[in-house]
Amino acid sequence: MAVNNCKDFVTHLEAWTEGERHPDAQVHLRDCAGCRSLAEDMDAIRTEALSWGAQESEPHPRVWTSLRTRLEQEGLIRLPEAEVAIPAARPSTENWLSSFFARIPRPALAGAYLSILIALGFALSGPVSKQTNEARWLEGTQIATSPLSAKLNSFEQNPIASDRDLNPAVTASLQQNLAIVDNYISLCEKSVQEEPQSEVARDYLYEAYQQKAELLAQIGERGENIQ
Amino acid sequence: MSTDHLAYTQGALKTHWKTAGLLVPGLLLCSAVSAGPIRHEQHFKVAAHPVVTIHNPEGLITVKAWTKAEVMIISMPASAEVEVDAEQMGNRVDVSTRALSDSVAPGDMRADFQINVPEDAELQIHNDAGSVNVANVLGDMNVETVAAGVDLEDTPGYLTVKTVGGSFQCVRCAGRIEVSSISGNFRLIDLKSAHVWAQTSTGNILFNGAFLPNGTYSLKNYSGVIEVRFSPADSFDMSATSLKGKVINEAKLTPSTHEHHFVPKWGNALFGTFNQGRAKVELTSFDGTINILKRD
Numbered sequence: 001m002a003v004n005n006c007k008d009f010v011t012h013l014e015a016w017t018e019g020e021r022h023p024d025a026q027v028h029l030r031d032c033a034g035c036r037s038l039a040e041d042m043d044a045i046r047t048e049a050l051s052w053g054a055q056e057s058e059p060h061p062r063v064w065t066s067l068r069t070r071l072e073q074e075g076l077i078r079l080p081e082a083e084v085a086i087p088a089a090r091p092s093t094e095n096w097l098s099s100f101f102a103r104i105p106r107p108a109l110a111g112a113y114l115s116i117l118i119a120l121g122f123a124l125s126g127p128v129s130k131q132t133n134e135a136r137w138l139e140g141t142q143i144a145t146s147p148l149s150a151k152l153n154s155f156e157q158n159p160i161a162s163d164r165d166l167n168p169a170v171t172a173s174l175q176q177n178l179a180i181v182d183n184y185i186s187l188c189e190k191s192v193q194e195e196p197q198s199e200v201a202r203d204y205l206y207e208a209y210q211q212k213a214e215l216l217a218q219i220g221e222r223g224e225n226i227q
Numbered sequence: 228m229s230t231d232h233l234a235y236t237q238g239a240l241k242t243h244w245k246t247a248g249l250l251v252p253g254l255l256l257c258s259a260v261s262a263g264p265i266r267h268e269q270h271f272k273v274a275a276h277p278v279v280t281i282h283n284p285e286g287l288i289t290v291k292a293w294t295k296a297e298v299m300i301i302s303m304p305a306s307a308e309v310e311v312d313a314e315q316m317g318n319r320v321d322v323s324t325r326a327l328s329d330s331v332a333p334g335d336m337r338a339d340f341q342i343n344v345p346e347d348a349e350l351q352i353h354n355d356a357g358s359v360n361v362a363n364v365l366g367d368m369n370v371e372t373v374a375a376g377v378d379l380e381d382t383p384g385y386l387t388v389k390t391v392g393g394s395f396q397c398v399r400c401a402g403r404i405e406v407s408s409i410s411g412n413f414r415l416i417d418l419k420s421a422h423v424w425a426q427t428s429t430g431n432i433l434f435n436g437a438f439l440p441n442g443t444y445s446l447k448n449y450s451g452v453i454e455v456r457f458s459p460a461d462s463f464d465m466s467a468t469s470l471k472g473k474v475i476n477e478a479k480l481t482p483s484t485h486e487h488h489f490v491p492k493w494g495n496a497l498f499g500t501f502n503q504g505r506a507k508v509e510l511t512s513f514d515g516t517i518n519i520l521k522r523d
Contacts, residue, residue, distance in 0.1 A: 167284055167333040169356040173374035173392040177409040180429055184449055188513070191470070200470050200494060204449065204513050211409060211428065215391065218373070 003028045009035045017042045037199050135196070145209060149185075166222060174219055181215060184208045265307065271298045271315045276366065278349045282323040285337035285356040285375075292346040292363040304338040306331070311338050349384070367402070376411075394430070412451075427451070435522065438463045438506035447511040455510060456522040457501065464504035470494035471514035477521050 003012050003024040009032070012025050016039060029036045188205035195201055279298055281288060286305075293299075298320045302311035308331045313322045324338045337357065344350070350368040352359055359370055359377045367384040370377050376394040379386065383401035395406050396414040403422040406413060410429045418436025421443070425432055428449040435456040438444065444463075446453050450472075457463070457478055464483055467474045473495060480499025497519075510517050 167336065167356060169285065169334075170373045173356070177391045180410055184428055191513075198470070198494075200468065200511075200513075204470070208428075208449075215409070218391070 006032060006035055009038075013038070013042065017046055033199070033203070040199065145189075145205065149209070170222070174215065178212070178215055178219075181208060181212045185212065265304060267300075267302045267304075267311060269300045269302075269313050271300075271313070271320050272296065273298055273315075273320065273345065273348075274318050275345075276318070276347050276349065277345060278319040278351065279342070279344055280319065280321045280351040281340065281342070282321075282353045283338055283340070283355075283357075284324060284333075286324075286354065287339045287357050288342070288352060288354050288359045289340065290342045290344060290350060290352075290359075290361045290364060292348070292365070293343045294346070295343070296345055298345070298348070299343040301341040302338055303340070306335050309336060309338060311340075437461070438508065440505035442506040444506065444508045445511075446509070448515050449513045450515045451512075452516050452518060453510050453512055454518040454520065455508065456520055458522045460502075462502035462505040463508045464500050464506070465508045465510075465519065466496075466498050467508075467510040467517045467519060468494055468496040469512040469515060469517050472512050472516050474517045474519075476519040478519050 003009050003022060005028070009016075009025060009028050012020075012022060015022070016025060029039055185205070185208045188201060188208050191198070191201040192205055273296060275296075277298065279290075300311075300313050300320075300322055302313070302322070302324075304311055304324065308327045309324060310327050311322065311324050313320060315321075322340070322342075324336065326336055339357075344364060346363065346365045348364055349366040350361065350364060350370075352361075352368070352370045353372075354370075354375045355373040357375045359372065359375055360380075361368065361370075361378070361382060362380040364382055365384055368379075368382065368386055370386075370388045371390070372393045373391045374393050375390070376396070377388050377390060378396045378398075379388075379400055380398045381400075382397070385403045386397070386400060386405070388395050388404075388406040390408040390411045392410045393408065394412045394414075395408065396416070397404060397406075397418065398416045399419070400415070401419040404415070404418075404420050405424045406426075408427040408430055411427055412430040413425050413427060413432045415423065415425065415432075415434045415436055418434070419439065420436070421439045421441065423434070423442075423444045423446070425434075425445070426447045429451055430448060431451040432446045432448055432453045433456075434444065434446060434454070438457065438461045440462065446455070465478065465480055467476070471494060474497045476497055478499075478501050480497070480501055483498060483500045483504060510519070
């Protein structure tokens with residue numbers, strides 16, 4: 001299927017999420033920031049969903065306690081006299097579960113269990129996954145930019161041509177703009193640190209590095225011409 | 228020595244002093260004239276769609292179109308130690324500035340040009356500092372500078388302009404425009420172009436032109452102001468985002484019905500359609516202000 005515009009891409013999105021990388025779609029993503037952002041979000045959601053599935057979700061014992069209390073309050077279950085009389089002899093989760101299954105209607109149990117699991121999932125996994133995601137984005141950005149930054153800095157350290165070899169007006173402009181780009185890079189890095197998932201901030205950071213590379217190449221070219 | 232002779236000698240001396248008084252300033256004037264810029268004029272007969280390339284370190288370059296099937300180059304090198312080479316290879320004319328000796332200071336490596344080309348000429352200009360002015364040339368052009376400003380007028384060809392700090396102004400340009408800079412300001416005035424891509428880091432961008440149906444207009448900067456002027460008859464789909472700056476809008480936009488916009492979670496963003504939304508306008512800034520204002 002040809003992907004020529006945003007509408008085509010949205011139609012193709014399901015296949016994309018399943019891992020199908022059509023060349024047309026890749027070309028479109030390169031040019032369209034909106035669809036690229038959507039695809040990144042979908043990929044992130046998919047990855048997160050898979051990681052949830054891979055983890056064993058064993059609820060904390062206190063979940064069972066609160067569930068039990070609630071069900072008792074609503075009269076859905078009733079504890080045996082012995083348990084009420086001797087609280088010290090509280091059953092373990094496993095024993096409690098056995099008696100629990102025996103006493104209450106299964107649909108009520110299933111519904112309550114599911115609701116609590118979902119609520120717990122959102123309550124606990126939300127901030128954790130947000131932090132994890134942010135850390136991943138930040139790590140990804142740092143992995144992408146650190147070698148580039150190091151390379152550009154080492155290139156910048158090498159004296160290519162002395163000032164007297166270059167046109168003063170041109171040298172002044174190049175130096176002034178190199179300072180602008182360096183400042184631009186540091187502000188973008190700060191912004192990415194603050195909001196690692198912001199694709200706009202990341203795009204600006206990558207562009208700033210690209211500009212610095214181009215500028216250093218221009219300076220290098222002039223040095224070569226002189227030598 | 229007789230009085231007469233003395234009187235004659237004094238008279239002769241007076242005459243010589245007068246002559247010298249006239250000659251010395253004259254000679255000085257002549258030397259001053261000869262030390263000024265040397266003007267060279269060259270003509271090259273060309274066929275249709277010639278290509279003219281200019282490579283100059285610094286200077287004022289003015290290119291105008293004329294109806295003759297020839298390229299005329301008037302060059303004025305800054306000193307006698309700088310030479311302008313112009314040669315023809317088929318339908319291409321290459322112009323470049325070079326030093327005649329190693330002792331030429333970098334600041335003296337400059338030449339000014341007045342060039343006339345056929346209307347359909349294609350231009351490739353590289354001028355680090357100074358300025359580049361082109362008017363009425365219909366062909367495509369590529370201009371690269373460091374500090375030089377670029378002014379184009381009535382140029383309907385495909386324009387690619389790249390500067391480091393030089394400004395860019397385009398008046399009544401009508402072709403595809405791609406312009407990038409680090410700190411240069413852009414002014415796009417009375418444009419009739421269907422494709423505009425402009426990106427500068429710290430410069431301002433002013434767009435005051437027509438939004439043509441099916442046209443795409445992408446203006447992006449890091450800081451500075453992006454200003455877009457629209458008229459009531461314009462028809463466009465607008466997307467304006469400033470990550471840390473403001474978006475000021477005077478256009479009555481309606482929610483878009485045919486475009487999918489993915490509202491970013493960060494920054495200030497504005498999306499919507501003006502009239503039928505025939506053109507696509509994307510304005511993006513990092514911490515600059517975006518102004519979408521009514522045309523006066």
